[in-house]
Amino acid sequence: xxxxxxxxxxxxxxxxxxxxxxxxxxxxxxxxxxxxxxxxxxxxxxxxxxxxxxxxxxxxxxxxxxxxxxxxxxxxxxxxxxxxxxxxxxxxxxxx
Numbered sequence: 001x002x003x004x005x006x007x008x009x010x011x012x013x014x015x016x017x018x019x020x021x022x023x024x025x026x027x028x029x030x031x032x033x034x035x036x037x038x039x040x041x042x043x044x045x046x047x048x049x050x051x052x053x054x055x056x057x058x059x060x061x062x063x064x065x066x067x068x069x070x071x072x073x074x075x076x077x078x079x080x081x082x083x084x085x086x087x088x089x090x091x092x093x094x095x096x
Contacts, residue, residue: 007086007088008062008065008068008069009065009068009069009074009075009078009088009091010064010065010068010074011065012078012081012084012086012087012088013040013074013077013078015086016078016080016081016084017033017036017037020032020033021033036077039077040074040077043071043073043074043077044068047071049064049067049068049071069090069091072093075091075092075093076093078091079091079092079093
């Protein structure tokens with residue numbers, strides 16, 4: 001799912017994690033980045049998206065991003081960086 005900025009939620013999360021990794025000032029901050037990456041993979045595996053994304057017939061980038069943006073936990077991960085200029089209003093979590 002993209003809007004006028006053209007940034008997908010998966011690209012947004014990867015870029016923010018790379019920035020956090022580069023700017024980490026402690027071992028704990030590096031562990032946080034690593035844990036977040038692993039959590040994203042775990043979410044994708046649990047929801048079946050991992051197989052879809054890396055399978056023999058992966059979806060288009062737009063289809064994959066749209067599907068990822070529908071996963072509440074992925075949107076919650078992105079919300080950590082909600083003040084970033086590339087964060088999109090379509091990723092905001094609605095209360096349940």
